[in-house]
Amino acid sequence: MRILQALFFPPEQPGGVSSMIPYLLDEFNTRGCEMEIFSLPKRLRGKGHENVQFTTFDAYKFVGNAIVDKYMQTLKDYIWWSRMRLKQPYDLIHAHHPIAVLALREIYPDTPIVMTIHSAFEKELLLNGRITENGPEHQFLTSLYGELEAKTNQLLTVSNAFKGYLADYVQDSEKIGVIPNGFDEKRFRPMRHENAVPQLITMCRLVPAKGLDTLIYACAELKKRGSKFVLHIIGDGPNREELEKLAIEQGIYDDTIFYGYMLHPEDFMPFFDIFVLPSRAESFGSVYAEAALCLLALVGTNVGGVPEQIEHERNGLLVQPDDPKALCLALEKLILDPVLREKLAHAAWDKARKTYALSRVTRQLQSVYDTYKIQ
Incomplete structure (x- = not known):
């Protein structure tokens, strides 16, 4: 055929x-x-x-x-x-x-x-x-x-x-x-590691629909509450300059790394701890499954097809879109509780392997x- x-x-x-x-x-x-x-x-x-x-x-x-x-x-x-x-x-x-x-x-x-x-x-x-x-x-x-x-x-x-x-x-x-x-599971190689400071990662086109402004506001609140973290942003797009300015205004630019476009992020992702993407809309959101196969804890929004991948408090955390405070609390929960973080990451990995x-x-x-x- x-x-x-x-x-x-x-x-x-x-x-x-x-x-x-x-x-x-x-x-x-x-x-x-x-x-x-x-x-x-x-x-x-x-x-x-x-x-x-x-x-x-x-x-x-x-x-x-x-x-x-x-x-x-x-x-x-x-x-x-x-x-x-x-x-x-x-x-x-x-x-x-x-x-x-x-x-x-x-x-x-x-x-x-x-x-x-x-x-x-x-x-x-x-x-x-x-x-x-x-x-x-x-x-x-x-x-x-x-x-x-x-x-x-x-x-x-x-x-x-x-x-x-x-x-x-x-x-x-x-x-x-x-x-x-x-997803071809052979592409993803989960790796045991210990980061002294929790590493947050997001990956998407830098456009308003992905809600990265909400993430920057949430991370600014995290910093005010005393949580240590590094935010890694992989991707490029028309909003990059605006998001960089917002990170400066919110006082987290030194805690944030903008990488731009990356061809094989799955080689990079396993070294991080939490994947977060506060999208305002997603038909499916393949990147959540990819992050799960890298054994990261997941934080997403309750929109579109995301809840079909992330079951709240079973294999990740869900928040409503455009809610920096709720996103901050979800991230803080995972930052402060590495046992929960590992439990959710393994549950997400198991579901992704079986389902996707x-x-x-x-x-x-x-x-x-x-x-x-x-x-």
Whole structure:
């Protein structure tokens, strides 16, 4: 069976689908499946000119808004690049981005397409203050879900919470399958260590949706309460300068290290003690599972798919988003109680190994793929 895994950009970023698909490729290729990865080069811009026919809504009435215009041009570029590079037939296409679905359906009108919806771009834009709810960009992006339903043979997503979110935008949400992301356990090497000062780590794109301003306020309160710590921030993004200024204003800049982008953070993460990410929205939050596989204690927010990974006080701690005091108290609890910290870390590690093993996602996807196998 020849399968194309269609991503958006190349799988270079840590976390989520980018870290999963190359390992998935190895798993399936060893099973005798011909699988390859396709994506759009990051520097390819403005090459495409072919319009797409939308069947469920009038996408072109939204043209003239900067975000929509960029989205549509990227779609045209994806079509242009696909026509340039893809010459062979496939038995199945598994797409991981709406643009990949819309582009490849133009080129392969009769090939079955399965799509995994990994996140909600519109939610990130809303939380980052770039669009307004029910504005033209929001309407365009949410209307795409119905178009994806019409142009795919099967929709999948990564958490039950996100499936519930999609229900408002599709005709039949019951047909959406849920397959959480999987992780190759061999990538993660938990390491016993003793840090004299507890080491906190977070890893994400530096955008408002990830709530790192809340984390900085919480850590400032921690310092006022006498707790010692070092905060390590891995990732880059448009909010970096603002977050660095906030750390200075809150008096914790000397206790904080901004690393920027890191290609293989899983090699680095096992030396820390507590992973914390106070997101304002997460469809799944792959980085929590990755941190768990590094044997870190977890602190997250009660949003989206995070509670499906973190069970409060069983394998981590959950707080409400935008609540620096609650986050401070959760971190303080783990800083002051190393026994609890180790207990929660081991429980999170055990759940991640059992629930998010790459072998599990391989079996689940194999079952989906077999539905379209040519007899």
